[in-house]
Amino acid sequence: MPREDCLSDDENKTTTDNLKSIFIIMDKFQPEEYTVSVVVGVGVIIINDKGEVLLGKRTSQHAPYWSIFGGHVDPGETFEECAIREIQEETGLTIQDPKVYGVCNNLETYHEEGKHTVSVCLLAHHPGGEPQLMEPEKCEQLIWCDPNQLPEPHFEASRNAIKLWQMEKFYLIA
Numbered sequence: 001m002p003r004e005d006c007l008s009d010d011e012n013k014t015t016t017d018n019l020k021s022i023f024i025i026m027d028k029f030q031p032e033e034y035t036v037s038v039v040v041g042v043g044v045i046i047i048n049d050k051g052e053v054l055l056g057k058r059t060s061q062h063a064p065y066w067s068i069f070g071g072h073v074d075p076g077e078t079f080e081e082c083a084i085r086e087i088q089e090e091t092g093l094t095i096q097d098p099k100v101y102g103v104c105n106n107l108e109t110y111h112e113e114g115k116h117t118v119s120v121c122l123l124a125h126h127p128g129g130e131p132q133l134m135e136p137e138k139c140e141q142l143i144w145c146d147p148n149q150l151p152e153p154h155f156e157a158s159r160n161a162i163k164l165w166q167m168e169k170f171y172l173i174a
Contacts, residue, residue, distance in 0.1 A: 036116060043070040043119045043161040044083045044098060046091075048126040052144040053162065054091070055151065056133075059140045067155035068162070070119070083122045090139065092132040095124035102164035103171050108156045121161040 045068050046054040055066050071086040073079065083098040102121040110116040131142050145151065147162050164172060 036114065039072055039115065039117045041070055041072045041117050041119050041157070042079050042082045042086065042122055043068050043104070043157050044087055044095070044122045044124055045161060045165055046087065046093070046095065046124050046126055046131075048144055050144070051147070053147050054126070054131055055143050055145050055158070056090070056139040057141040057143075057151075058138065058155070059136070060138050062155055065153050065155035065158075066151045067158035070157075073120075079120045079122060083124065087124070090134055091142070092134050093127055093129060095127055098122040098124040102161065102169060104157055104160035104164065105171075106157045106160065117157060119157045119161060121164055123165065 048054070053068060056069060058065050058067060069087055069090045070083065071090075073082045074085075077085070079100055080098050084095055087093050087095050099122060100120060101123050104119040104121060106117045106119060133139055133142060143151070147166060150159065150162065160172070164170070
């Protein structure tokens, strides 16, 4: 079973601050002729008392893939704020104190779709209550799933985030 809290609060804040600095530097030094931007998003593993993770089956963009929940970071937003907002918008759950545990560079999706995303991975405990399909135009089904038996097809960023968590790694080179 993976660790539930990969970083202490101080380590988590330092990691979050360092990641923000990296992304700011990356943005400042992109050549002007570079036409494809790199999008920063979060992926949030919500774990219940049985060790299962919450997954959704996508209906629009990236359909028919299964995935953890998350989304793009808004300007000026912390990774933790983004995680809390996205989970509330997508499932109706209000998570508390999500922890950054890793970063995924989703190159498979870039090669297939031309969209390059970097995902900051966070872990949160199920706050109780039933998750709801708050955005049925984006997600058609919710399930709690054993992370060792993920449904297919599975979205790359989600698969990478779960793998990092299970291996207790911060980053894996593809």
